[in-house]
Amino acid sequence: MDISHDLSRVKGKTILITGGASGFGAAFSARWASAGAIVIIGDINPSGEEVAARIRQETQNSNVHFIQLDVTSWTSQVNYFRESVRLSPHGGIDAVVANAGINDARESKAFEKPDADYLNDPNPPAPTFNTLDINITGVMYTVHLALFFLPRNPGSEHCESESVNESGRDRHILLLGSVASLHPLMTQTPYTVSKHGVLGLFRCLRISAPVDAGIRVNIICPYYTDSPFMQAPVRGFLAGVPLGKIDDVVDAASYLVADTSCIGRSLVTGPKLPSTELTGANEQEGPIWECYLHDWEPADVFTRRMLTAVHAGIKVRGWAGWAYDMAGALTWPVRQWWNSKPQEKPRRD
Numbered sequence: 001m002d003i004s005h006d007l008s009r010v011k012g013k014t015i016l017i018t019g020g021a022s023g024f025g026a027a028f029s030a031r032w033a034s035a036g037a038i039v040i041i042g043d044i045n046p047s048g049e050e051v052a053a054r055i056r057q058e059t060q061n062s063n064v065h066f067i068q069l070d071v072t073s074w075t076s077q078v079n080y081f082r083e084s085v086r087l088s089p090h091g092g093i094d095a096v097v098a099n100a101g102i103n104d105a106r107e108s109k110a111f112e113k114p115d116a117d118y119l120n121d122p123n124p125p126a127p128t129f130n131t132l133d134i135n136i137t138g139v140m141y142t143v144h145l146a147l148f149f150l151p152r153n154p155g156s157e158h159c160e161s162e163s164v165n166e167s168g169r170d171r172h173i174l175l176l177g178s179v180a181s182l183h184p185l186m187t188q189t190p191y192t193v194s195k196h197g198v199l200g201l202f203r204c205l206r207i208s209a210p211v212d213a214g215i216r217v218n219i220i221c222p223y224y225t226d227s228p229f230m231q232a233p234v235r236g237f238l239a240g241v242p243l244g245k246i247d248d249v250v251d252a253a254s255y256l257v258a259d260t261s262c263i264g265r266s267l268v269t270g271p272k273l274p275s276t277e278l279t280g281a282n283e284q285e286g287p288i289w290e291c292y293l294h295d296w297e298p299a300d301v302f303t304r305r306m307l308t309a310v311h312a313g314i315k316v317r318g319w320a321g322w323a324y325d326m327a328g329a330l331t332w333p334v335r336q337w338w339n340s341k342p343q344e345k346p347r348r349d
């Protein structure tokens with residue numbers, strides 16, 4: 001698919017990247033810093049300081065910062081956002097990339113093969129769920145704070161799908177899903193659950209955040225990609241199969257960050273595939289595809305009937321129905337108050 005974009009549009013934008021000390025996050029930071037963005041890396045690993053210093057030196061951009069962040073800690077996240085606003089030359093945040101994530105193989109195994117004595121142990125240990133803590137709770141904290149700070153970005157406007165915003169200011173949340181958002185990764189249950197959750201977050205917010213707060217929300221779902229994230233057993237299991245390239249993930253992310261008319265877009269990245277494996281056509285496919293464009297289209301009988309019924313209902317009720325609902329909504333607090341009053345009991349004598 002065509003993801004051509006003008007990278008100079010990220011110049012001057014303040015972009016927060018969680019998990020920016022390694023892999024995709026470090027590569028996003030380097031690419032966008034080279035184009036003049038203000039990049040604020042948040043990572044639990046203090047090596048993020050060296051990564052930021054290296055990028056500053058290589059790009060001659062002094063606006064690359066590191067703040068130590070544990071995404072599972074609410075106070076750490078609040079501190080990250082507040083410090084970022086302080087570091088931002090225009091006092092606001094243009095984009096937040098919720099990228100930090102793990103896949104803990106030992107945790108997956110321990111979950112599926114319980115080896116504690118839950119029958120007799122007087123204090124059986126609870127299973128640990130670091131993967132969910134980081135990939136779900138951490139992402140929810142990041143996104144919750146982004147929903148607060150992005151609309152307060154000075155000079156930013158509601159996102160607009162028809163045109164590219166020329167002001168230079170933005171309100172953008174970019175989520176990192178995975179192919180594990182789209183299909184199950186057998187033996188990697190907590191990771192699959194977490195990335196399905198991130199997709200659910202995207203599918204809700206892609207509609208409501210632009211309407212409610214003018215924030216655009218996009219997601220990238222990478223296939224197995226050659227980053228430090230890929231552990232030896234998985235690499236071994238995939239031997240002989242091409243992996244995705246970090247550069248392609250960065251291209252997809254740069255397109256979504258630079259082009260402010262991208263709203264509610266979901267991109268899958270992976271290796272380039274020979275045509276026959278996908279379509280039979282005599283051309284290469286990939287490395288970037290679009291998915292989940294059709295959430296609200298009448299794809300199956302149930303959805304089609306449901307949408308038809310909703311539209312018919314709206315038509316039949318018309319303005320009268322709308323006025324009735326509105327009057328009900330406005331009088332609702334009074335009715336609640338009235339119903340909550342202790343009622344007089346009928347006397348029996």
Ligand SMILES: NC(=O)c1ccc[n+]([C@@H]2O[C@H](COP(=O)([O-])OP(=O)(O)OC[C@H]3O[C@@H](n4cnc5c(N)ncnc54)[C@H](O)[C@@H]3O)[C@@H](O)[C@H]2O)c1
Pocket residue numbers: 018019020021022023024025042043044045069070071072099100101102134138176177178179221222223224225226227228229230
């Ligand atoms: N590499 C892949 O094959 C692949 C495929 C699909 C999706 N992803 C997703 O992309 C994202 C980035 O992956 P990557 O390949 O760059 O991995 P990576 O391991 O190279 O980087 C992840 C970063 O997150 C940081 N991190 C971990 N726990 C943290 C915490 N509690 N607080 C703050 N930071 C924390 C790590 O220190 C690390 O710097 C992840 O969400 C991952 O699930 C990766």
